[in-house]
Amino acid sequence: MKVALITGITGQDGSYLAELLLSKGYTVHGIIRRSSVFNTNRIDHVYKDPNAVNGEAQLFLHYGDLSDPGLLTELIYNIRPDEVYHLGAQSHVRVSFDMPEYTGNITAMGTTRLLEAIRRSGIRPRFYQASSSEMFGAAPPPQNEQTPFAPQSPYAVAKLYAYWMACNYRDAYGLFACNGILFNHESPRRGETFLTRKVTRALAFMLSGKQKTVYLGNLDAYRDWGYAPEYVQMMWLMLQQDQPDDYVVGTGEMHSVRQFVEDAFAYVGIELEWRGQRQHEQGVVRSVDTRWNHVVRSGDVVVQVLPKYFRPTEVDALRADITKARQKLGWEPQVTYRDLVRIMVDYDLLFEGLHPPGEGIECEQRLGYGWIQQPPYNVTGGLDSYQRLPVKAERQLVRTIVELLAEAEGKW
Numbered sequence: 187m188k189v190a191l192i193t194g195i196t197g198q199d200g201s202y203l204a205e206l207l208l209s210k211g212y213t214v215h216g217i218i219r220r221s222s223v224f225n226t227n228r229i230d231h232v233y234k235d236p237n238a239v240n241g242e243a244q245l246f247l248h249y250g251d252l253s254d255p256g257l258l259t260e261l262i263y264n265i266r267p268d269e270v271y272h273l274g275a276q277s278h279v280r281v282s283f284d285m286p287e288y289t290g291n292i293t294a295m296g297t298t299r300l301l302e303a304i305r306r307s308g309i310r311p312r313f314y315q316a317s318s319s320e321m322f323g324a325a326p327p328p329q330n331e332q333t334p335f336a337p338q339s340p341y342a343v344a345k346l347y348a349y350w351m352a353c354n355y356r357d358a359y360g361l362f363a364c365n366g367i368l369f370n371h372e373s374p375r376r377g378e379t380f381l382t383r384k385v386t387r388a389l390a391f392m393l394s395g396k397q398k399t400v401y402l403g404n405l406d407a408y409r410d411w412g413y414a415p416e417y418v419q420m421m422w423l424m425l426q427q428d429q430p431d432d433y434v435v436g437t438g439e440m441h442s443v444r445q446f447v448e449d450a451f452a453y454v455g456i457e458l459e460w461r462g463q464r465q466h467e468q469g470v471v472r473s474v475d476t477r478w479n480h481v482v483r484s485g486d487v488v489v490q491v492l493p494k495y496f497r498p499t500e501v502d503a504l505r506a507d508i509t510k511a512r513q514k515l516g517w518e519p520q521v522t523y524r525d526l527v528r529i530m531v532d533y534d535l536l537f538e539g540l541h542p543p544g545e546g547i548e549c550e551q552r553l554g555y556g557w558i559q560q561p562p563y564n565v566t567g568g569l570d571s572y573q574r575l576p577v578k579a580e581r582q583l584v585r586t587i588v589e590l591l592a593e594a595e596g597k598w
């Protein structure tokens with residue numbers, strides 16, 4: 187049975203990766219930061235207290251921080267992992283302009299600390315580095331493994347340093363280190379301040395009457411948005427190859443922020459039109475499905491652009507050329523951009539206790555990501571009535587929700 191260590195296990199990707207590895211029979215160790223309130227809500231549903239389950243636990247959590255080299259060394263030495271997935275980072279691009287030094291300390295130097303902990307321990311796990319399409323920055327699309335890097339933010343510069351450190355430890359010490367150069371990937375577990383989730387969550391709040399307007403920045407940036415669970419499968423795949431290598435991972439499609447907003451609203455029957463210019467633009471409701479008339483009306487300003495959300499230097503367009511991943515790893519994403527919008531809107535409506543259209547949830551079920559253990563979301567109560575259930579019951583509950591929705595829509 188393999189042993190994996192995940193930094194950033196409480197994040198979007200870390201939580202999906204933990205589920206994937208557990209489903210493959212791994213023993214999984216994760217590093218979590220101490221915080222004044224629980225920050226493990228993305229993994230609570232897969233965590234069993236080792237004290238309570240008597241030797242049956244497969245997931246172990248350890249306090250630690252990428253700023254603490256001594257502790258990282260001790261963890262590597264004691265856990266003796268076969269695979270290390272380094273996902274921990276200050277991962278927000280806009281925030282990196284406000285906190286460049288902290289971002290460098292954690293996102294760049296944190297990687298060096300972990301690599302050094304591995305080197306000094308004498309243990310030789312396989313190592314995955316969470317590199318980013320942001321490293322391509324100003325380089326025009328499509329971007330692949332040969333595209334010259336042109337980072338446009340402190341975050342991207344820090345990731346580039348970490349990328350080269352992983353390459354250096356591979357060349358200098360023969361470490362099996364892989365860089366996954368991942369383009370934007372999203373999910374219902376995406377952090378609430380990233381663009382896609384900010385929009386789908388705000389939409390759900392508007393439909394439940396809690397919010398009137400969402401405030402955004404640059405609507406004209408283009409991104410290659412994929413579905414996060416598929417991307418963590420790629421992380422694992424890279425570490426199972428005979429040779430370590432670096433891979434670009436994305437969908438090959440790109441869409442603008444503006445289009446994402448339009449498509450999310452259109453999915454629930456709200457058509458938008460745009461008024462005004464760049465830094466003062468507004469998204470106004472042109473028409474609305476009668477179902478939402480009590481909360482949203484024609485003429486409502488549902489999107490307001492604010493200069494404070496623009497970045498000092500923007501990355502205009504990212505689109506992955508995934509030829510290498512396709513040819514060498516046989517990888518092809520299944521979830522399209524259209525599906526992704528639907529999945530995210532469906533879940534955010536569900537979290538708000540609203541009845542989602544259901545096409546996204548259906549798509550997720552059809553593609554059969556059996557290893558994803560969605561926490562139990564209560565259709566009528568929303569997040570406030572979130573409650574823990576045993577894993578089997580969670581799966582059953584998600585299935586039941588989907589069946590109920592389909593019945594209500596008259597589809598089955």
Ligand code: NAP
Nearest residue numbers: 194196197198199251252273274275277316318368370371
């Ligand atoms: P995320 O949701 O922001 O998660 C980041 C994780 O890093 C969290 O678990 C966080 O812990 C942890 N972390 C932050 N500072 C830390 C520190 N000082 N010490 C230890 N852990 C720390 O990010 P994600 O979307 O899952 O992305 C995973 C990785 O892939 C990140 O490195 C990100 O930069 C990179 N990446 C992401 C994308 C994407 O589109 N999602 C694309 C390319 C690359 P807390 O929960 O305590 O904050």
Ligand code: F7E
Nearest residue numbers: 277279318319320369370379380381382402403404407495
């Ligand atoms: O922005 C624009 C913004 O913050 C996407 C991270 O996971 O992916 C992510 O970085 C676009 C940008 O993601 C708002 O200017 C407009 O053009 O969702 P985002 P990101 O910056 O692309 C890469 C691959 C990573 O590696 C990172 O870790 O949307 N945008 N208005 C906005 N973005 C945000 N967050 N908020 C807005 O109000």
